[in-house]
Amino acid sequence: xxxxxxxxxxxxxxxxxxxxxxxxxxxxxxxxxxxxxxxxxxxxxxxxxxxxxxxxxxxxxxxxxxxxxxxxxxxxxxxxxxxxxxxxxxxxxxxxxxxxxxxxxxxxxxxxxxxxxxxxxxxxxxxxxxxxxxxxxxxxxxxxxxxxxxxxxxxxxxxxxxxxxxxxxxxxxxxxxxxxxxxxxxxxxxxxxxxxxxxxxxxxxxxxxxxxxxxxxxxxxxxxxxxxxxxxxxxxxxxxxxxxxxxxxxxxxxxxxxxxxxxxxxxxxxxxxxxxxxxxxxxxxxxxxxxxxxxxxxxxxxxxxxxxxxx
Amino acid sequence: xxxxxxxxxxxxxxxxxxxxxxxxxxxxxxxxxxxxxxxxxxxxxxxxxxxxxxxxxxxxxxxxxxxxxxxxxxxxxxxxxxxxxxxxxxxxxxxxxxxxxxxxxxxxxxxxxxxxxxxxxxxxxxxxxxxxxxxxxxxxxxxxxxxxxxxxxxxxxxxxxxxxxxxxxxxxxxxxxxxxxxxxxxxxxxxxxxxxxxxxxxxxxxxxxxxxxxxxxxxxxxxxxxxxxxxxxxxxxxxxxxxxxxxxxxxxxxxxxxxxxxxxxxxxxxxxxxxxxxxxxxxxxxxxxxxxxxxxxxxxxxxxxxxxxxxxxxxxxxxxxxxxxxxxxxxxxxxxxxxxxxxxxxxxxxxxxxxxxxxxxxxxxxxxxxxxxxxxxxxxxxxxxxxxxxxxxxxxxxxxxxxxxxxxxxxxxxxxxxxxxxxxxxxxxxxxxxxxxxxxxxxxxxxxxxxxxxxxxxxxxxxxxxxxxxxxxxxxxxxxxxxxxxxxxxxxxxxxxxxxxxxxxxxxxxxxxxxxxxxxxxxxxxxxxxxxxxxxxxxxxxxxxxxxxxxxxxxxxxxxxxxxxxxxxxxxxxxxxxxxxxxxxxxxxxxxxxxxxxxxxxxxxxxxxxxxxxxxxxxxxxxxxxxxxxxxxxxxxxxxxxxxxxxxxxxxxxxxxxxxxxxxxxxxxxxxxxx
Ligand code: SF4
Ligand code: SF4
Numbered sequence: 001x002x003x004x005x006x007x008x009x010x011x012x013x014x015x016x017x018x019x020x021x022x023x024x025x026x027x028x029x030x031x032x033x034x035x036x037x038x039x040x041x042x043x044x045x046x047x048x049x050x051x052x053x054x055x056x057x058x059x060x061x062x063x064x065x066x067x068x069x070x071x072x073x074x075x076x077x078x079x080x081x082x083x084x085x086x087x088x089x090x091x092x093x094x095x096x097x098x099x100x101x102x103x104x105x106x107x108x109x110x111x112x113x114x115x116x117x118x119x120x121x122x123x124x125x126x127x128x129x130x131x132x133x134x135x136x137x138x139x140x141x142x143x144x145x146x147x148x149x150x151x152x153x154x155x156x157x158x159x160x161x162x163x164x165x166x167x168x169x170x171x172x173x174x175x176x177x178x179x180x181x182x183x184x185x186x187x188x189x190x191x192x193x194x195x196x197x198x199x200x201x202x203x204x205x206x207x208x209x210x211x212x213x214x215x216x217x218x219x220x221x222x223x224x225x226x227x228x229x230x231x232x233x234x235x236x237x238x239x240x241x242x243x244x245x246x247x248x249x250x251x252x253x254x255x256x257x258x259x260x261x262x263x264x265x266x267x268x269x270x271x272x273x274x275x276x277x278x279x280x281x282x283x284x285x286x287x288x289x290x291x292x293x294x295x296x297x298x299x300x301x302x303x304x305x306x307x308x309x310x311x
Numbered sequence: 312x313x314x315x316x317x318x319x320x321x322x323x324x325x326x327x328x329x330x331x332x333x334x335x336x337x338x339x340x341x342x343x344x345x346x347x348x349x350x351x352x353x354x355x356x357x358x359x360x361x362x363x364x365x366x367x368x369x370x371x372x373x374x375x376x377x378x379x380x381x382x383x384x385x386x387x388x389x390x391x392x393x394x395x396x397x398x399x400x401x402x403x404x405x406x407x408x409x410x411x412x413x414x415x416x417x418x419x420x421x422x423x424x425x426x427x428x429x430x431x432x433x434x435x436x437x438x439x440x441x442x443x444x445x446x447x448x449x450x451x452x453x454x455x456x457x458x459x460x461x462x463x464x465x466x467x468x469x470x471x472x473x474x475x476x477x478x479x480x481x482x483x484x485x486x487x488x489x490x491x492x493x494x495x496x497x498x499x500x501x502x503x504x505x506x507x508x509x510x511x512x513x514x515x516x517x518x519x520x521x522x523x524x525x526x527x528x529x530x531x532x533x534x535x536x537x538x539x540x541x542x543x544x545x546x547x548x549x550x551x552x553x554x555x556x557x558x559x560x561x562x563x564x565x566x567x568x569x570x571x572x573x574x575x576x577x578x579x580x581x582x583x584x585x586x587x588x589x590x591x592x593x594x595x596x597x598x599x600x601x602x603x604x605x606x607x608x609x610x611x612x613x614x615x616x617x618x619x620x621x622x623x624x625x626x627x628x629x630x631x632x633x634x635x636x637x638x639x640x641x642x643x644x645x646x647x648x649x650x651x652x653x654x655x656x657x658x659x660x661x662x663x664x665x666x667x668x669x670x671x672x673x674x675x676x677x678x679x680x681x682x683x684x685x686x687x688x689x690x691x692x693x694x695x696x697x698x699x700x701x702x703x704x705x706x707x708x709x710x711x712x713x714x715x716x717x718x719x720x721x722x723x724x725x726x727x728x729x730x731x732x733x734x735x736x737x738x739x740x741x742x743x744x745x746x747x748x749x750x751x752x753x754x755x756x757x758x759x760x761x762x763x764x765x766x767x768x769x770x771x772x773x774x775x776x777x778x779x780x781x782x783x784x785x786x787x788x789x790x791x792x793x794x795x796x797x798x799x800x801x802x803x804x805x806x807x808x809x810x811x812x813x814x815x816x817x818x819x820x821x822x823x824x825x826x827x828x829x830x831x832x833x834x835x836x837x838x839x840x841x842x843x844x845x846x847x848x849x850x851x852x853x854x855x856x857x858x859x860x861x862x863x864x865x866x867x868x869x870x871x872x873x874x875x876x877x878x879x880x881x882x883x884x885x886x887x888x889x890x891x892x893x894x895x896x897x898x899x900x901x902x903x904x905x906x907x908x909x910x911x912x913x914x915x916x917x918x919x920x921x922x923x924x925x926x927x928x929x930x931x932x933x934x935x936x937x938x939x940x941x942x943x944x945x946x947x948x949x950x951x952x953x954x955x956x957x958x959x960x961x962x963x964x965x966x967x968x969x970x971x972x973x974x975x976x977x978x979x980x981x982x983x984x985x986x
């Protein structure tokens with residue numbers, strides 16, 4: 001048992017090295033550039049294979065060490081709410097998640113939680129999305145679909161305008177760093193489901209956001225409490241229609257979009273791809289508009305500082 | 312004990328094996344279900360085997376195999392101290408017959424196709440008792456214990472304990488289960504193995520088969536007639552003369568052999584000890600319902616005693632009590648008739664789903680059955696209410712009901728989507744069912760076994776009625792049976808169910824945030840219930856379009872995504888033609904907005920920036936609120952400002968003609984050809 005785990009771990013290590021080396025080449029050329037401009041950069045966009053693109057995008061923003069400090073607890077919120085294989089485009093690509101986890105480890109994170117409150121049976125979701133398997137060999141990492149209310153603690157949302165409290169995963173409240181890692185997809189009631197909408201997977205009572213509050217405003221409220229330190233949108237596959245469960249049109253965009261600001265990341269994702277076969281402006285997405293109006297971040301992609309890289 | 316746990320925990324072994332040993336389950340289901348197929352006989356080989364063994368070794372099953380017997384023994388041990396004085400002989404003799412009446416009652420009802428097996432068949436009793444009553448108690452105790460241990464686990468950094476997942480099942484009818492358990496175990500206060508002696512119908516069957524076993528109790532001449540064996544026999548199988556045995560009662564527990572001070576008792580193969588023992592085990596109640604095994608022994612005794620007529624004189628003139636309880640033929644028949652009467656009662660029950668649904672049937676709300684359930688009447692006839700499907704269902708959606716489906720449906724399994732959905736990746740229940748009331752379907756078949764159809768209650772739906780962004784139903788539907796459309800006057804897209812795609816899995820109902828009845832509910836209508844054949848073929852034949860792996864990619868044509876536009880939903884063909892689908896005509900799409908669902912234009916034009924305001928709290932004690940109606944109390948009104956005469960004359964006794972925009976004055980139901 002132990003030996004097998006060790007072997008697995010070794011194998012994964014080798015994979016990362018391989019991934020790292022493919023990233024290293026193009027990155028070294030502009031390393032100087034990236035470091036100097038990382039602070040002002042709004043959005044980083046990388047095209048390529050999932051793991052490599054994830055690394056590249058985060059490197060452009062100054063690397064994971066600018067987000068995660070040694071000894072910190074990290075909570076990563078991918079979308080692993082559906083019992084479907086990665087190619088359906090409804091869940092975050094497992095290699096995007098494992099690359100993020102690995103980078104957090106490299107930056108010295110002490111404990112990493114990969115968390116979601118799935119819509120189907122957690123075991124099935126974690127298994128079929130392949131996220132659990134992808135992260136299983138990385139030490140101090142837990143992939144959890146928490147379905148029991150005892151894992152959630154009531155907490156106020158101080159800046160909430162409509163939703164002023166809810167119950168949050170304890171791990172998230174205690175985490176030093178929160179990383180949003182959604183998959184890019186459409187959503188029947190909020191247009192798109194990206195970093196901000198994804199935060200609904202960290203609370204207990206989602207129903208209340210539908211039946212009591214205005215959903216767009218409640219999502220913004222939620223994001224005032226769960227303000228992600230880093231958003232990494234997995235647009236390697238974009239579920240362009242019929243989200244969030246699909247089946248819909250899956251665009252193979254091989255893109256990862258990262259930003260230190262969730263609104264910027266989401267706005268960039270909206271404007272960059274086709275939705276229902278047409279272009280949509282970020283201000284046509286209610287919760288992005290509302291987040292912008294409440295000062296959570298920029299949604300005007302034209303005025304953002306963007307860097308793009310292919311790996 | 313191991314056997315018991317086995318019966319309660321389907322995961323550890325073929326739990327239904329025990330059920331397939333129960334002759335009551337076999338006989339009752341055979342009769343009520345009119346089952347003749349080979350698979351059934353194969354499934355019940357264990358029961359047939361035990362009946363054959365009983366011919367040889369007596370009521371061996373009751374003493375050695377039956378988990379309920381073991382439970383009764385354990386309960387007896389616990390209550391032994393408090394046991395009342397032993398029952399008088401007349402009481403014992405009379406009570407011994409009761410089990411035959413129980414048997415007759417069940418068979419009588421079964422004859423008319425109503426299964427009452429669940430009342431008293433021992434193995435279903437024990438599976439229900441363990442699986443539906445005790446297991447959940449253990450589970451919830453473990454869950455509470457874990458919850459209490461979590462802080463400690465957290466402080467010890469024992470994450471694997473902290474994040475251990477324990478769920479507990481919940482079931483309806485707990486009190487009923489408790490009462491039944493009480494009925495089985497509490498009489499132990501009167502006599503040991505009270506249930507087995509006097510009530511158990513399977514015991515009655517074994518008793519009939521085990522009247523003349525080949526391996527049986529023999530008492531040698533060494534017997535000093537101390538009577539100890541008679542006192543200790545848990546089954547009261549030893550009459551006043553300790554040389555005698557009521558073989559139909561003897562469960563071969565061999566207690567007597569162990570305690571006999573002079574070791575006079577043995578359980579040899581018949582014939583061996585023939586000469587040694589006093590041969591007196593041929594009671595008058597041999598009157599066999601079934602043919603007796605024609606052993607040499609039998610023939611011999613028959614000759615000696617002079618025939619096997621219904622009520623021969625007592626074999627030993629000086630022994631007043633007949634060794635065997637007589638099988639009371641006349642009264643047996645009578646109880647059979649009572650059973651049949653119960654069956655008739657079940658048929659006349661208003662809620663009875665015993666006949667194929669038809670005119671005048673009240674709405675059958677409680678027939679949302681697990682996947683693979685036979686057509687309703689067959690299903691009820693075959694289901695023995697063992698609860699295995701309920702125990703095995705991972706989402707706890709299968710629940711027992713009380714009288715909701717009438718007398719004939721007591722304790723039958725229904726789906727309760729609010730508790731849990733039917734997992735698309737699971738087909739456990741059919742494989743746990745011992746009688747084939749639920750068919751054991753391969754996963755692909757099960758995924759096409761339509762359970763019912765989801766319906767949206769628009770007046771409760773947040774999107775339809777309150778114009779809120781919700782559509783959780785669309786979010787969770789694994790079959791893509793829900794699509795969204797924009798309708799006039801509503802800023803948010805609203806859900807529609809495509810009945811052809813809906814499999815009735817209940818994910819939508821389960822996740823709908825509306826309470827006190829969800830705004831989308833799965834109803835039994837449209838369920839595919841077939842006794843044989845493929846569900847995939849049947850779904851195709853009915854024009855259903857159930858598909859879990861629907862290919863999603865539809866590449867945008869040159870003009871963009873060709874499917875999306877007003878009134879076309881997501882562009883899959885045929886949705887508008889499905890039965891019951893009225894979105895297109897009834898709800899013209901909003902002319903101004905052709906945005907895909909979920910998107911909206913910026914400024915507050917859509918009116919969805921904030922939630923609708925709640926009515927302001929009433930100032931307390933202020934009763935004289937003036938309104939625009941001139942402050943009149945409720946019920947009063949001002950005279951209309953326009954003269955009454957100007958109103959259009961109303962046809963007497965009829966309805967006012969509906970205002971019609973198109974100027975059509977056709978009677979209801981007719982329409983002009985569309986131009
Ligand atoms: S198939 Fe459905 S109803 Fe049957 S056990 Fe599985 S989840 Fe439960
Ligand atoms: S619409 Fe039908 S298939 Fe879809 S979730 Fe509801 S019951 Fe299941």
